[in-house]
Amino acid sequence: MGIDKFLFSDPTTGLLRRSLDVHLKRLEAVSANLANLDTPGYKAIKVDFKKSLATEVRRAHPELPAATQAGHIGYVDPTVTTRSLEFVERDDDSGRVDGNTVDLDREMTELAHAQLQYSASIAALSRKMAILTQALSDKI
Numbered sequence: 001m002g003i004d005k006f007l008f009s010d011p012t013t014g015l016l017r018r019s020l021d022v023h024l025k026r027l028e029a030v031s032a033n034l035a036n037l038d039t040p041g042y043k044a045i046k047v048d049f050k051k052s053l054a055t056e057v058r059r060a061h062p063e064l065p066a067a068t069q070a071g072h073i074g075y076v077d078p079t080v081t082t083r084s085l086e087f088v089e090r091d092d093d094s095g096r097v098d099g100n101t102v103d104l105d106r107e108m109t110e111l112a113h114a115q116l117q118y119s120a121s122i123a124a125l126s127r128k129m130a131i132l133t134q135a136l137s138d139k140i
Contacts, residue, residue, distance in 0.1 A: 010128075012128065013125070013128060016121055016124055016125040016128065017125070019117075019121045020118065020121050020122065020125070021085065022047060022085060023114055023117050023118035023121060024118065025047045025085045025087075026046070026047045026110070026114040026117075027111070027114045027115070027118065029045045029046050029047055029087055029110075030107055030110050030111045030114060032045060032087075033045060033102045033107050033110075034102070034104075034107050034111075036100070036102060037100070037102050037104060037107075038100070039100060040098035040099060040100060041098065041099040041100060042099075042100045042101070042102060043089045043090070043100075043101050044089070044090040044092070044101045044102045044103070044106075044107075045087040045088065045089060045090065046087065046088060046089075046090045046110075047085055047086075047087060047088075048088060089101075
């Protein structure tokens with residue numbers, strides 16, 4: 001096993017990288033929603049972060065007890081094999097006459113939330129890399 005495989009195949013690093021992908025996709029959804037704020041008939045979109053995270057945790061840690069039913073915490077649908085993130089329509093009705101479901105206040109809240117989570121994931125990944133750097137510099 002090469003040093004690069006050893007350093008970067010860690011499940012925690014993989015989960016942090018994947019969380020960055022999810023948060024970036026959430027930012028894309030918010031951007032699309034804000035760009036279509038005044039588009040008649042536009043349906044607001046979102047990324048289901050909890051489902052995406054649960055899928056990745058199950059893939060990274062198959063030794064964890066399995067949640068076998070949709071009501072279980074951490075349930076991952078076994079039929080889902082794709083690692084791609086997809087947008088889904090948000091399940092809300094803004095009550096606008098033109099059929100647009102984008103709510104500016106909600107989108108700004110989602111934007112702030114996604115930015116904070118993205119920053120937290122970057123900070124955690126940076127700390128992980130700093131620990132590895134320190135460990136390597138002590139060994140040399």
